[in-house]
Amino acid sequence: MSQNTKTKKKSRIRLLHQYYKFTGFYSFLGGSLKKALTPIVLFVIALLCVHYFVIDINDLLIKMTDTFPPFWVLTVFFISESILGLIPPEIFIAWSDKMPDPILYLSLIAVLSYTGGIISYFMGRASTRINAVHEYLEVKMAKHLKNARKWGGFLIVVGAILPVPFAVSSMAAGMIKYPFINYLLFGLLRFVRFAIYGAAIFNLV
Numbered sequence: 001m002s003q004n005t006k007t008k009k010k011s012r013i014r015l016l017h018q019y020y021k022f023t024g025f026y027s028f029l030g031g032s033l034k035k036a037l038t039p040i041v042l043f044v045i046a047l048l049c050v051h052y053f054v055i056d057i058n059d060l061l062i063k064m065t066d067t068f069p070p071f072w073v074l075t076v077f078f079i080s081e082s083i084l085g086l087i088p089p090e091i092f093i094a095w096s097d098k099m100p101d102p103i104l105y106l107s108l109i110a111v112l113s114y115t116g117g118i119i120s121y122f123m124g125r126a127s128t129r130i131n132a133v134h135e136y137l138e139v140k141m142a143k144h145l146k147n148a149r150k151w152g153g154f155l156i157v158v159g160a161i162l163p164v165p166f167a168v169s170s171m172a173a174g175m176i177k178y179p180f181i182n183y184l185l186f187g188l189l190r191f192v193r194f195a196i197y198g199a200a201i202f203n204l205v
Helices: 003-022 025-052 057-067 070-082 089-096 100-126 131-142 142-150 153-161 166-175 180-186 189-204
Strands: none
Touching: 057 070, 070 089, 070 100, 070 166, 089 100, 089 189, 100 166, 100 180, 153 166, 153 180, 153 189, 166 180, 180 189
């Protein structure tokens, strides 16, 4: 590699660093990380409290697997991941650990989460054609959309990895018409999150 090429790459990285610093991306990322730690800690504390003072988590999850067919549990999860991601995925990750083939079910919910994000992306694109919905989302998601326009792919990465609703980032990406191929590539980090959380929760429960 020539010295000139190395210099150009360094200059590009420096410019990107200056841009993200100037636009407040690093502050946003730091704030998101701090916010992300809170629900994780609360979830672990709540899980431990329920486990030691209310009911054995293993028994609860086993009862859940015996009561509800996998199809319906997966359906509820898919709907949640497609519409604002209201139910924490960690609940379903813990549930998958009690299934006959935990890795298979963990893989299934990871695929469903990724697919749900794609649906949210197209919901975001479709919403721009409906004036009333578009105006409503522009108000409710104004800050998120503003950040999405500034940072694009990095915001999708944050939504894919951190414990924030992936559906919201996906919908914002659709609303600003972020390139679909790029969205799919960045969204693949969703699988990384499920792998890491799965490893942690499987050991916990």
